[in-house]
Amino acid sequence: MDVLRITFLRIVYSALLLAAVVVLNFVMIHLAPGDVADTIAQSMGGADAEILAQIRADYGLDQPFIVQLGQYIWKVLHFDLGSSYYYNRPVTELILERLPATLLLVITAQTLALVIGVVTGVFSARRPNGFLSHLVTIVAFFGHAAPVFWTGILLLIAFSLQIHWFPVGGMRDVTVTGGFWAHSFDVARHMVLPVFTLSTTFLALYSRLCRASMMETLGSDYVRTAKAKGLPMRSVVYKHALKNALSPVITLAGLQFSAVISGAVLVETVFSWPGLGTLAFQVIVARDTPTILGILFFSALIVIAGNLLTDLVQRLVDPRVRTGQ
Amino acid sequence: MSFLLKVENLRIELRMRAGVAPVIDDLSFELAHGESISFVGESGCGKSMTALAIMGLLPEGIGRVASGKIWFDGEDLVAASPARLRHIRGNKIGMIFQEPMTSLNPVYSVGEQIAEVLREHQGLSRKAAWAEAIELLDAVRIPNPETRATAYPFEMSGGQRQRVMIAIALACKPKILIADEPTTALDVTVQAQIFDLLRDLRRQTGTSLIMITHDMGAVAEMAERMIVMYAGRKAEEGPVDKVIAHARHPYTQGLISCVPHLVAHLTEERQDLNEVPGIVPGLAEFGQGRCLFASRCARATERCLTTRPEEIAFSDVHRSACWHAEGM
Ligand SMILES: Nc1ncnc2c1ncn2[C@@H]1O[C@H](COP(=O)(O)OP(=O)(O)OP(=O)(O)O)[C@@H](O)[C@H]1O
Ligand code: SF4
Ligand SMILES: [Mg+2]
Numbered sequence: 001m002d003v004l005r006i007t008f009l010r011i012v013y014s015a016l017l018l019a020a021v022v023v024l025n026f027v028m029i030h031l032a033p034g035d036v037a038d039t040i041a042q043s044m045g046g047a048d049a050e051i052l053a054q055i056r057a058d059y060g061l062d063q064p065f066i067v068q069l070g071q072y073i074w075k076v077l078h079f080d081l082g083s084s085y086y087y088n089r090p091v092t093e094l095i096l097e098r099l100p101a102t103l104l105l106v107i108t109a110q111t112l113a114l115v116i117g118v119v120t121g122v123f124s125a126r127r128p129n130g131f132l133s134h135l136v137t138i139v140a141f142f143g144h145a146a147p148v149f150w151t152g153i154l155l156l157i158a159f160s161l162q163i164h165w166f167p168v169g170g171m172r173d174v175t176v177t178g179g180f181w182a183h184s185f186d187v188a189r190h191m192v193l194p195v196f197t198l199s200t201t202f203l204a205l206y207s208r209l210c211r212a213s214m215m216e217t218l219g220s221d222y223v224r225t226a227k228a229k230g231l232p233m234r235s236v237v238y239k240h241a242l243k244n245a246l247s248p249v250i251t252l253a254g255l256q257f258s259a260v261i262s263g264a265v266l267v268e269t270v271f272s273w274p275g276l277g278t279l280a281f282q283v284i285v286a287r288d289t290p291t292i293l294g295i296l297f298f299s300a301l302i303v304i305a306g307n308l309l310t311d312l313v314q315r316l317v318d319p320r321v322r323t324g325q
Numbered sequence: 326m327s328f329l330l331k332v333e334n335l336r337i338e339l340r341m342r343a344g345v346a347p348v349i350d351d352l353s354f355e356l357a358h359g360e361s362i363s364f365v366g367e368s369g370c371g372k373s374m375t376a377l378a379i380m381g382l383l384p385e386g387i388g389r390v391a392s393g394k395i396w397f398d399g400e401d402l403v404a405a406s407p408a409r410l411r412h413i414r415g416n417k418i419g420m421i422f423q424e425p426m427t428s429l430n431p432v433y434s435v436g437e438q439i440a441e442v443l444r445e446h447q448g449l450s451r452k453a454a455w456a457e458a459i460e461l462l463d464a465v466r467i468p469n470p471e472t473r474a475t476a477y478p479f480e481m482s483g484g485q486r487q488r489v490m491i492a493i494a495l496a497c498k499p500k501i502l503i504a505d506e507p508t509t510a511l512d513v514t515v516q517a518q519i520f521d522l523l524r525d526l527r528r529q530t531g532t533s534l535i536m537i538t539h540d541m542g543a544v545a546e547m548a549e550r551m552i553v554m555y556a557g558r559k560a561e562e563g564p565v566d567k568v569i570a571h572a573r574h575p576y577t578q579g580l581i582s583c584v585p586h587l588v589a590h591l592t593e594e595r596q597d598l599n600e601v602p603g604i605v606p607g608l609a610e611f612g613q614g615r616c617l618f619a620s621r622c623a624r625a626t627e628r629c630l631t632t633r634p635e636e637i638a639f640s641d642v643h644r645s646a647c648w649h650a651e652g653m
Contacts, residue, residue, distance in 0.1 A: 226430070229414065230412060230414035230442070319432060320431060
């Protein structure tokens, strides 16, 4: 019962958060100088006050603020985010077209960073003065200090322009023919550098935290108990120590989720990956407000979904979270 | 007489920043089948280290057995392979720790934590191990064992957690149960319950018991023989009633007089001392060739400060490491 209630509460909070993002979006449109009428008038090559008033009436812009807000929320609830000035297409359509590419990049990078981070973290915790431990420290330092776009450009120069191992950018090669596997392989090849670039920063972060957290649990009383039970080392390390050590790593991964997404914007731009990031870059340059806000809305949606997911995983791993203790 | 456990000239060294310190210095003792002995002594005198050495669980990279032998059932545990030690731990020798609040894994149900050890050592199936875990919870007097088996440690009180630890330690019917201050962290009424439980379980299973404690009352209740430890060395050893009636070491006398009812109850002799003044020497002083108790001892003489006291036997079973033991 408790579990259901807490999960329900989490969903309600998430919905409220999303509503706040929508309202903020709207306020931002409202505060921006000029409105849709001006933009349309401009594209018509100018208009007089009467026509402007007509346009405002058509778009409901003469209504009071609160009514307009209501209408906006109503529209957003129906996934109607308006029309892009730049592409002249519905924003939702535009975003949904780009979303899979971004999700593919973000989820792959995050998963990879977590898996490798945890594995290296565990190994270096068992040998705190070993080679791997020091390597992780150095990589962590670089991962933290080097901006994503810089790493990206360096990798691009080295592996694509100099030794031609990987494509220079994009997500697919139009000349590739063949079935599903041929295309999957093509996408995978395009993904290598962007995913690597995006995951390095976070990988190092997760690895460091996992190492610290593992060292703590390995020295804990319950690990001593596990040893006193005569359990094999594998069980002591992975079953007893790691499951406890994962908690903070999962929490951090959840917190970093928004950072991964903003990192994705840069990585996509560097590697011309056809996702939300490149779209965001284009429409910001073009001052395409509805699309920018649409992307903000979807990013918020992804981050909130990511947090909910984190919560869920946390619950699976730690019974104390499950019962809210 | 054949012994179940025989520790010979055990020396345990701890690596410290300032060098190596012998936390246990030339310790020998025996434990017979079904016997119950108690280790007493102030904090830091090496009681837990002795227990951990028997388990092969000295803190990695810090502590090691420098010399000596630990014979268990005809096998030297000091020389045993890690695999062999794993087979003995939790199976032939069970151990309960001082802190029930942190000794259980917070992310597994208590049933699983008991069942696990049965699967490991007795090759039971998941189902059989779980059923046995419920039996064990019942044996350590946890009410509603079927439902409590699915509870997590944080859903239990300290006393209940210690019962679970006892269930884990006794799951494979070990030959020796080591209880390292099993009740120190619990309140008084719960302490009595845990001692009752341990006594009953021991009577049923015939397990030998090594009980480590600060509490002279618990010694009198639980053990047949006692070993008094001071600064990594054995000060006195003997049957509990004999030692309490006539302690042959000033340190033991001090400990006993800290518990007035014990003395009043068991003997007419009463010491003037009602506490042991001073503090235990630091680890750095542990190896010195003198009586380490001298700084706190009213009877100390020149000899005590220059030579380590030899063990003197008063009967086959009663021994004291004090230069002036005979005059006491
Ligand atoms: N991991 C460790 N690293 C360094 N020193 C340690 C470590 N564990 C114990 N010691 C030291 O070893 C000495 C003996 O410790 P031990 O735990 O055996 O004492 P004890 O008799 O069990 O005391 P207590 O009654 O407090 O449990 C103490 O001085 C302690 O400070
Ligand atoms: S040897 Fe000397 S100092 Fe040590 S306990 Fe005996 S009398 Fe005291
Ligand atoms: Mg101790």
